[in-house]
Amino acid sequence: MSTYRALIPFALKNKWVYLLGVFSLLAVDALQLIIPEILRRLTDGLQTGSLGHQQLLSYSLLIVLIGLFIMVFRFFWRILIINASRRLEYELRNQLFDHLLSLSPSYYSRKKTGDLMAHATNDIMAVRMAASAGVITLTDALFLNIAAITMMMLTTDVRLTLIALIPMPILAFSIYLFGDAINHRFKKVQRSFSMLTEKVQENISGIRVIKSFAREDIEMQRFHEANQDVFQNNMKLALLFGTFHPAIQFISGISFVVTLLYGTRLVLYQTITLGDFVAFNAYLISLVWSVPVIGFVINILQRGAASLSRINEVLAVEPDIKQASTPISLRAMSGAFSFHQVSFRYPGSDTEALKDFSVSVSPGESLGIMGKTGSGKSTVPTLLLRLYDVDAGHVSIDGHPIKALSLKNLRNQVGYVEQNSFIFSATIADNIAFGTDTISLETIEQAAEKAGLHSDICRFPKQYHTIVGERGVTLSGGQKQRLAIARALVKNPALLIFDDALSAVDTQTEKQILDSLKETITNTTTLIIAHRVSTLQQCQRILVLEDGQIIESGTHEQLLLLNGYYARQHQRQQLEEELSSGERSATHEYLP
């Protein structure tokens, strides 16, 4: 229960709401306990014949009045406590989401998305339940329990009360045991259900792969198996509930039987009146209701505590990348950067992605990087954006150690285009304007024009207001890349990074885009990562990487003279280009 300590600040902030809610709840309970007293007097009056019309009318009016007050107070406790618990859910969800966004990418490579989704949904719901149903039921049941037993003892008979209470410990213990088993089964149901949702999610996202590999039958079979698992776990839970309710009712029934046996004797021997016996039974109903509820409440609170401790665990994770206590914010960055003897290994990886890597790029210079897949090319921009910190060596921007810079300032001044940039389910204009706060449509259009996307957008039904992604138009791979380029350009960055950003466009389109970007590239510090020589040849300097190390370095012409990896790529790509243009002209010759 110490887990709940994390909620103390929230509870203190909302103490009046909770206190008023609990007060209204107790008022409802207290009013409910007056009813057996009225029943006692009515029965006794009827039995002795002393109940007049006037008295009957007063009692009836009192019952109606009590009913009205119960209605008002019930409304208040519901509004107050449910409102407070919903507010807790709202604040906790905001806190969790804000924290998740502050965490570094390495955290996301360790954690499953499904688990994080479960924290944001199921776990927060379980905490809300504990803060609403848990608090309400615990207050309600404890008060009713104590009040009913006290009233039974004070107004009727102590011995009869003690006898009626005999099955209660058995009842409480059985509820505890059942509760434990129910909890266990419930977890299994949840686990199998989250596996099922993950399956659906994966199948929907990977529908093209499934279809192209004709794996529908296998996937259907796997889904049916997962669904069968959910069904069986639900049935086991239903079986447990099915046994639980009749068993509880049976055990509580024993209380009524012993009350009937001993209570009627007391009435016959006139130790208590018939009215006492009726009132006693009415109190017993409250008591029998409240005991099982305490068992349930313990479960709700336990489940809430388990969920809250999972949420607390996430909230306790510190971001790997921490900003300096007094970070430097550069007003106008030149984008110049340098790596000095940098070595870096991704968390959990055995091999170094960069080894003793050094390069220095001056303001406005354009650097190209080429290399086999996995040679460490994308690691360079990853470190420049400070998504990870280096293991050895230093990275600096504009002469400042990267760790001294404000993270926001640094990332705001870098225009980074990945090979597979994420496109949001929003309009094209919103997607391009993503990295900026206020921007005119005209600037967006200029960026799209430079990225070679404007004419494509003009062909869409709503042009820049066309929604793309899941809810709208699907963009081709090349269009997505160009949109990502426009998104980077619109920021007017000091450092522009293209990481395999033109791989999905043909060489012709690539040439057009590079031509229109010529001025931007000349005026901005640029890092271009590519496999194609045609993308890199205009760069002032080109590096070739292998296993995280530089194996060749120079201008296009110098690298050709080296006759190494770069020159071989150049020859091969030229040959491919000649072959494909030969094929194109041959096709033209034979066309009618």
Ligand SMILES: Nc1ncnc2c1ncn2[C@@H]1O[C@H](COP(=O)(O)OP(=O)(O)OP(=O)(O)O)[C@@H](O)[C@H]1O
């Ligand atoms: N998030 C990560 N976690 C662990 N290892 C990683 C991660 N990202 C990359 N690596 C590893 O680091 C090495 C360098 O990766 P990097 O992405 O820099 O290569 P690359 O040259 O850009 O490859 P490609 O041309 O295929 O994009 C590879 O061995 C890769 O498996």
